[in-house]
Amino acid sequence: MSAHSSLRVVDASVIRPSDVDLPPRSIPLTFFDVKWLRPxxxxxxxxxxxxxxxNVEQLISDLKASLSKALTLFYPLAGHVRLVPNSSKRYELSYQPGDGVCFTTAEYDADVDDLARPSDGEPVHVARLAPLVPPLPQGRAVLAVQATALxxxxxxxxxxxxxxxxxxxxSSTHFMHTWAAVCNGAVEMPPPPVIDRTLIADPxxxxxxxxxxxxxxxxxxxFATSSVSSVRDDQLVATFTLTPxxxxxxxxxxAGEAARHGAPSRRCSSTLAAYSFIWSCYCRAKKEQNHTKTTHILFSVDHRARLKPPVPPKYFGNCCSPAIAGARHDELAAAGTGGLFTAFTAIASALEEEVGEGSQERWDxxxxxxKEAAKAGMMFVVGSPKFRVYDTDFxxxxxxxxxxxxxTATGSMPVxxxxxxxxxVEVALSFPADGMDRFRRCFTDAMHAIGVQ
Known part of the structure; x- marks a missing residue:
């Protein structure tokens, strides 16, 4: 029996903004946004x-009612992307009265403890989780929700x-925190979103x-409507926590490796430490024929405060660009703390390049x-500890x-x-079964190398 066969759809409805007087709105996509039309x-x-x-039924009813209120603030999420009328190249996010978000209610024969896997490094099959996220409906909708009783x-x-x-x-986690705050009756609400894409200049x-x-x-x-439409039966995902x-x-x-190499000391945030540690472990676990090839890691840099003029912290839209670090596979996979130091040096340099003077002039x-880095081999960092996803309390x-x-495709690193x-910092990795075993061994070895038993 497939995992999907134990999912029963109970209801499919459309949740509309609670303010029935919201007028039609058209929000032009910016250059930050159009990069994401295809993925x-x-x-x-x-x-x-x-x-x-x-009471699960009551909880789901509360989720729907609070979503309706949250959509009044985040009304673009109830709309869809379309070509600007009488244009062949310009896209906009359009909201019309009556637009709403598809909300699916379902039941699933799986125990929450089996799916949540409380122990670090304990994997779960991706195929068991896949039925629990909804596809986007056809027509270039930008949000869909599914609530499933387990x-x-x-x-x-x-x-x-x-x-x-x-x-x-x-932006998406700002929406989630707002929705949760409405649902749980929070006394202090998150600040409202700033929905004005004319703030992004494109000289x-x-x-x-x-x-x-x-x-x-x-x-x-x-649009592609899903990212998990086809999953290998043996694909696993596991979480690894890097404590303070x-x-x-x-x-x-x-710091010890820098002193040993006579290299200048660079500031290392907890996020960069996590990227470096996991990238090195990943390279060590990955079977690579060409050990001298350059491999890459990509992570996003938020430019809200860096644009001239800066845009507000709660600007709703895309405002990130990629930083791409590269290093030789064999140097990243080196035993002890050598691979870790190589990873950090490359990542810190990539960040400095992306936030440094003149970086925006290379965005073209x-x-x-x-594309070039992906062709050579690249790990993608997804998410950020700053998003506080575990504070999403409804x-x-x-x-x-x-x-x-x-x-959950191999090569991505959710943080x-x-x-x-x-x-x-919590990091998730997805591999087929044999790859997951290798990564867990490499992770344990790397912990020992930094003196953690």
Whole structure:
């Protein structure tokens, strides 16, 4: 029996903004946005444990009512992407009265504890989780939601699918925190979103550069509606937590390596420490025939505060560009702390280049650089500890587990705040079974190398 066969759809409805007087709105996409018209959507799964005093039907009813209120603030998420009328190249996010978000209610014969896997490094089959995130409906909608009651009412799975052209991770998690605050009756609400894409200037004509390859005959683009539509039966995903103590040990090991190499000391944030540690482990676990080839890691840099003039922190849309680090595979995979130091040096240099003077003048070649790095071999970082996904509390507790389902393809590295709220960093990796075994061994060896038993 396939995992999908145990999912039963109970209801499919459309949730509209609670303010019925919202006028039609058209929001032009910026050059940051149009880069994301082709890639598949972002799909995230929130798993919650429930207790005997929770009525699942009531919880789902509350989720729908609060979503309607949240959509009044984040109304673009109720709309869809379309070509600007009488244009063949310009796209906009259009909201019309009556537009809404597809909300699926389902039941699934799986235990929340089996899906959430409380122990670090304990994998779960991606195919078991895949039915819990909804596809986007046809027609270039940008948001879909699915609430699934788990076995015996002991858990609730909330699957959220967002098209990246609508907004980046900071925007989508701002929406999730607002929705949760409305639902749990928070006294203090998150600040409202700033929905004004004219704040993003484009003096270098990056929009047209990034639109190359999109239909130029006036035809509408059709979205990929899911990122987990086909999953290998043996594909696994597991979470690894780097506690504050482990992150300190990584930083100490890097400082020791820098002194040994006579290299200048560079500031190492907990996020960069996590990227470096996992990238090195990943390369060590990966079977690579050409050990001298250059491999890459890509991570996003938020430019809200760096644009001239800067845009508000709660700007709703995309405002990120990629930083791409590269190093030789054999040097990244080196035993001890040598591979860790190589990874950190490359990542720190890439970040300095992306935020340094003149970096924005190189954005015209950004898509080509990403393509070249992907062709050579690249790991993608998804998410950020700053998004605080484990603070998404709808009134029935913090999530037992958050899974970035769209990153469960091999080569992606979802990063989040640690679920215990203790200040660590949580990283997820997805491999077939044999690859997962190799990574777990490499992860354990790397922990020993930095003095963590």
């Amino acid at each position: 598949p959507p972002v799909q995230r799964l929130f798993l919650y444990r429930l207790h005997g005093n929770h 076995l015996d009412g002991r858990g609730l799975a909330l699957g959220v699918t967002v098209h990246h052209s609508a907004g980046d991770g900071a 270098r004509g990056l929009y047209d550069i990034y639109c190359k390859g999109l239909p130029s005959d006036g035809g509408e683009i059709e 103590e482990v992150l300190t040990a990584i930083k100490d090991a890097l 070649g950004c898509i080509e650089r990403v 009134g029935f507790g913090r999530p037992a587990k958050v899974v970035a389902m769209s990153a 989040a705040d640690a679920r215990d709220g203790g200040g660590g």
